[in-house]
Amino acid sequence: MAKPKVAVYWSAACGGCDVKVLDTNEKILDIAAAVDLLFWPIALDFKYKDVEEMADREIDLCIINGGIRNSEQEHIVKLLRRKSKVVAALGACAISGGIPALANLYDAQSILDYVYHKTTSIDNFQGPLPQPEYDAPEGRLTIPKFYDSVFALDQMIDVQYYIPGCPPPPSLIVKALTAFLQGTLPPPPATVAGEGSVCDECPRERNREAKVKKWKRIAQFTPPADTKKCLLDEGFFCLGPATQAGCEALCIKANIPCEGCMGKPQGVTDRGSKMLSYIASLTDASTEEEAKKILNDVVDQAGLLYRFDLPKSLIGGRRKE
Numbered sequence: 001m002a003k004p005k006v007a008v009y010w011s012a013a014c015g016g017c018d019v020k021v022l023d024t025n026e027k028i029l030d031i032a033a034a035v036d037l038l039f040w041p042i043a044l045d046f047k048y049k050d051v052e053e054m055a056d057r058e059i060d061l062c063i064i065n066g067g068i069r070n071s072e073q074e075h076i077v078k079l080l081r082r083k084s085k086v087v088a089a090l091g092a093c094a095i096s097g098g099i100p101a102l103a104n105l106y107d108a109q110s111i112l113d114y115v116y117h118k119t120t121s122i123d124n125f126q127g128p129l130p131q132p133e134y135d136a137p138e139g140r141l142t143i144p145k146f147y148d149s150v151f152a153l154d155q156m157i158d159v160q161y162y163i164p165g166c167p168p169p170p171s172l173i174v175k176a177l178t179a180f181l182q183g184t185l186p187p188p189p190a191t192v193a194g195e196g197s198v199c200d201e202c203p204r205e206r207n208r209e210a211k212v213k214k215w216k217r218i219a220q221f222t223p224p225a226d227t228k229k230c231l232l233d234e235g236f237f238c239l240g241p242a243t244q245a246g247c248e249a250l251c252i253k254a255n256i257p258c259e260g261c262m263g264k265p266q267g268v269t270d271r272g273s274k275m276l277s278y279i280a281s282l283t284d285a286s287t288e289e290e291a292k293k294i295l296n297d298v299v300d301q302a303g304l305l306y307r308f309d310l311p312k313s314l315i316g317g318r319r320k321e
């Protein structure tokens with residue numbers, strides 16, 4: 001019997017999601033033996049031309065990690081969409097923009113200006129910026145166009161399955177691939193994750209009476225040594241209540257607050273707003289002025305609340321002045 005044909009692609013990604021596919025350890029050998037890998041730029045020497053020459057819908061499953069930041073990535077994901085029966089978004093960047101999409105707080109021009117003119121490590125006296133097209137004596141040279149925003153994959157193409165995390169836990173990757181091979185994936189669209197929120201998987205207990213006078217950053221304060229104490233109750237920004245289960249609370253078991261990489265739980269429209277309401281209800285202030293003072297001490301609020309999903313959030317395309 002013919003093996004299912006699988007492709008893997010990375011776009012605006014760090015490579016961590018690809019590495020997690022390999023972190024499935026010996027299971028990767030079973031998976032590799034069970035499928036026919038047609039395209040995987042980080043691991044195998046296929047060319048875009050190979051994809052262009054495929055018949056439409058020839059790929060049974062295409063797994064894409066990373067968001068869309070430039071014209072090359074848009075072109076390739078649209079090409080892969082046409083060549084694939086099923087597309088799965090792997091990781092926070094593909095699902096909701098991820099950390100690179102925090103750049104959406106700025107436009108392309110100010111990012112290029114900063115990177116090429118203002119960083120201390122750059123020596124660019126003439127001040128040129130990369131141009132998408134350049135007429136050299138040898139002919140026209142082109143590079144991909146850098147877009148104003150990072151887009152989530154399903155803001156560009158139809159996506160049937162989502163495997164969350166930054167990077168996704170290997171157990172979820174194995175679960176999704178096993179279900180694909182066995183033909184037991186749920187009807188799309190569907191997310192391969194756990195039930196409920198990270199708090200449901202966390203061994204710590206929330207104290208419903210807790211109040212917080214000062215919100216703390218893990219870079220400045222050490223979380224409590226007592227691993228039964230809820231980090232949120234102790235004043236650390238733990239996004240567990242507003243984050244989808246499926247990671248088995250790995251970070252919290254290492255005494256690190258949840259940063260929310262698994263995305264929002266089912267039924268939540270905007271994860272940042274949901275978390276903000278938790279924070280507001282826990283903040284111990286008797287006047288509006290006092291509440292403002294406590295919350296103004298929280299640095300990088302957009303980065304804390306929308307670290308992985310700015311393009312899919314309610315504040316979406318707002319730019320910083």
Ligand code: SF4
Binds near residue numbers: 017091165
């Ligand atoms: S989701 Fe995380 S690990 Fe995956 S590409 Fe994005 S930043 Fe890297």
Ligand code: SF4
Binds near residue numbers: 198202203241249252
């Ligand atoms: S808020 Fe964080 S530490 Fe507290 S129970 Fe939820 S996941 Fe665990």
